Amino acid sequence: MTTTLPLRTRGLSWRVRVRGVAVALIGLLLLALLMALNMRLGDIQMSLAEVVSGAFDVHSPAHFVIMELRLPRALTGALVGAALALSGAIIxxxxxxxxxSPEILGVTTGASVTVVAGVVASGSVTGGTSGLLTSLGIxxxxxxxxxxxxxxxYGLAWRRGLDGYRLVLVGIGVSAVFTNVKFWLLTIxxxxxxxxxxxxxxxxxNSRGWEHVTPTALAxxxxxxLALLGTRSLDALRFGDDTVTxxxxxxxxxxxxxxxxxxLLSAVATAAAGPIAFVALASPQIALRLTRSAHPPLLCSAIIGAVLTTAADLVAxxxxSPIELPVGIVTAVLGAPYLIHLIWRSRK
Amino acid sequence: MSATTLAPRLHGIRHRRITVLLALLAAVVVAVVLSVTIGSKPVPLGDAWHALTAPTGTENDLVIRSLRLPRTVLGVLAGIALGVAGALMQGHTRNPLADPGLLGVTQGAAFAMVSSIILLGVSNLLVYIWFGLAGALVASVAVFALGMAGGRGGPTPVTLALAGTAVSALLAALTSAVVLLDEQAMDVFRFWQAGSISARGADVVWQVAPFILAGLVLAMVNAPGLNALSLGEDVARSLGQNIMWTRTIGVAAVTLLSGAAVAACGSLAFIGLIVPHLARPLSGPDHRWLLPYSGLIGAGLLLLADVIGRVVAPPGELEVGVVLALMGAPFFVALVRRRKPVRL
Structure with missing residues (x-):
């Protein structure tokens, strides 16, 4: 189904891909469902009515659990997932x-080096990570x-202009340095x-609160x-530099x-939740296969990233329970088989 | 161009290629000499020769025969294996980002090793390596089967690459889960992950050498077919290539080479990623030359990095994987910046 609907008003017209819209709507519905489940499930199980009343009644015991624990955490997950996926789709x-994936840009690997260095150094200085370091420092x-x-x-890849191919190769080199410095820091x-x-x-x-939601949402x-405005030039860029010029x-x-x-998208997301594995790489590929478009669709990728991360966090x-897994383990465990299934299904 | 002018030109190219091959071989020999003689206890060249030819049990003889020699041989084997595997992998996927780990071997080996620690209580290096090797082979077969199912009439480069990435991500996640649960597994894993060829005796060399040699034979058999494939699948088919067969041999070679190297030395796949980019400007696109060049450059680079790792941070050592990245990546970046990269 590759039907497109023309949408015209005076002076403006869009082509709307029906399949893309359907995927986006189903994705949003799924996201809402997962958010609701995320509010209900946990150490204390609640019905939907209890969740709603708890959210609005400041004095109810459920209020703290919903508004200070579950909601900010779920929102951080959805926002971070969307940001990572969008960033991956662009790259x-x-x-x-x-x-x-954003690793190519040096963002996640660079962040890993500074954070691991911080954790290892603070561990050897104070004998443990202090609360302040965890909440603000990291x-x-x-x-x-x-x-x-x-x-x-970016600086190393720039040479009288920016070639996509050179950016990728330079990114691999720089990321390899960061990754191995990280490996080394982990051994010392x-x-x-x-x-x-x-x-x-x-x-x-784990224990993400409003202080993580607000900056991520603002960013x-x-x-x-900004990214969606660039969709048109992105559409063109895939034809190669000469054609595009x-x-x-x-x-x-x-x-x-x-x-x-x-x-910026992946930097903000990484700052809030760490480099959650696989979301940035898999979401655009899943979106691409679901919408059957020619290149990763930005909005659908973001929605799928949010769905994947929220679902993964619910499982994590x-x-x-009571052990909480890092969400990155579950994103890969959920996302990889689904991507594998899509590859499998795409055979003719 | 007529045949009379073409013949001398071809002859000249062949001549140049053999010269480069000999130069690379000489460089590997120099690296071997450095690796045998340099370390926390420097051994003069004469003593090293003495230890290799007529050992009498002196301290230097022991150092050379039980430590330096196995380490050097393992470095040469792993370097050749990863260099050749990287060139094969990039050729088959036609993707400059492909490294020998793409088939899932690194993560397969890691997962099998940490599982053997936590489930079976394994604590012997030789046994880890068997598990690592088995894990690498299983992961690679799974990726290939999946890539084959996803493509039409054989694994296409994109499905192979994506299947490899998906399986690797899954295994990496499971590995993280295991090491987060078990501190002992974490302790083994973090050192393996950094990549090292030290403290592995001659028995490890004997353990992985047969796999690497078999992989090298398959790789050279694969080279002409891969040349045809790089013209595109349709052209290759019309040239009489059995694409399915060519891909299967290529993947088998990559699996044996990188699986053995990674199981024994840890995650060193980066060397397999950069080496073909260094070799391609020297060899051109012909895989019959690209593969040997990549192997020799891989061996030289790995040994050199290992020697540097021994001397830069006395009294300790820096893992070869870390040195390789710190040394190789800036060089790689400079190379990418200096000239237009040879596209696949």
Whole structure:
């Protein structure tokens, strides 16, 4: 089904892909369902009515559980998942490579180095990670590390313009350095600190609160429209630089803007929840196969990223209660078989 | 161009290729000499020769024969294996991001090793390596089967790459879950993950050598077919290539080579990623030359990185995987910046 509906008003017209819209709507419905489940399930099971009354009644015992624990955590998950997936979709379109992910931009790997260094260093200095470091220091470290990582990749890849292919190759090189420095840092610390750092590296939503939701939501409010505005140039960019230039798109500014939004999206997401595995890589590929479009659709990718992360966190939080798994383990365990299923199904 | 002018040109290209091959071989020999003689206890060249040819049980003889020699041989084997596997992998997937780990071998090996620790209480290096090898082979077969099912009439590059990434992500997640539950598994895993060729005796060399040699034979058999495939599947088919067969041999070679190397030395797949990019400007696109060049560059680079790792942080050592990334990646980036990369 590749039907497109023309949508015209005076002076403006869009082509709306029916299948894309259907996927987006079903995705949003699923997301709402998962959010509701996320509110209901946990150590204390609640009915939907209890959830609603708890949310509005400040004095009810459920209020704290819903408004301070479950809701901010679920929102962080959805927002971070959407941001990572959108960032992945942009990178895969620009690199024209399904294996590309924000790791290529040095964001997640750069953040991992600063955070692991922080955890290992603070472990050896104070004998344990202090509360302040966990709540404020780690997001800040991750943001700084992510942006430095991206700046290094971008700076090294720029050479009289930016070639998608060169960006990817430089990104691989820089990421390899960061990853191996991270491996090395993991070997020098105490094994308990290594464990703590591993939880963050895998991506975790444990004890995320409003202080994580607010900055992520603000950043997304700016960045998502910016990224969606670039869809048209992204559509063109996949034809290769020469063709695009001939089509009249100013290649470098368009690409620079898209890369910048991808960097900021994944940096903000990583700061809030760590580099949650596989969301950025798998969501665009899942969206691509569900909508049957020519390149990863941005909005659908973001919705699928949010669905995947929220579903994964629900499992991570409740499946092995009272042990909470890092969400990144579950995103891969849920996302990988689904992607495998889609690859399997696509055979003719 | 007529045949009379073409013949001398081809002859010249062949001549140049053999010269480069000999130069690379000489570089590997130099790296071997450095690896045998340099370390926390430097051994003069004469003593090293003495230890290799007529050992009398001196301290230097022991150092050379029980530590340096196995380490060097393992480095050469792993370097060749990962270099060749990387070139094969990039050729088959036509993707410059493909590394030998793409078939899931690294994560397969890691998962099998940590599972053997937590489930069976294994604590012997040789046994880990068997588990690692088995895990690498199983993961790779799974990826290939999946890539084959996903493509039409054989695994296509994109389905193979995606299937590999999906399976790797799944196994990596399971590995994280295991090591987060078990501190002992975490302790083994974090050192294996950094990648090292030290403290593995001659028995490890004997353990993995047959797999690597078999993989090298398959790789060279695969080279002409891969040349045809790089022209596109339709052209290859019209040239009489059995695509399915060519891909199967290629994947079998990559599995044996990288599975054995990774199980023994940890995650060193990065070397397999950069080496073909270094070799391709020297060899051109012909895989019959690209594969040996990649193997030799891989061996030289791995040994050099290992030697540097021994001397930079006395009294300790830096893992070879870390040195490789710190040394290889800037070089790789400089190379990418300096010239237009040779596209696949």
């Amino acid at each position: 895969q379109s620009i690199a024209r490579n399904p294996l590309a 997001p800040a470290l991750a943001l700084v590390g992510g942006l430095i990582g991206a700046a290094v990749v 610390g105490d094994v308990t600190d290594t464990g703590r750092a591993m939880v963050w590296i895998t991506g975790s939503l 997304l409010a700016v960045l998502v429209p 001939a089509l009249g798109v100013r290649v470098n500014p368009a690409r620079a803007l898209m890369i910048l939004s991808a960097v 939080r409740t499946a092995f």
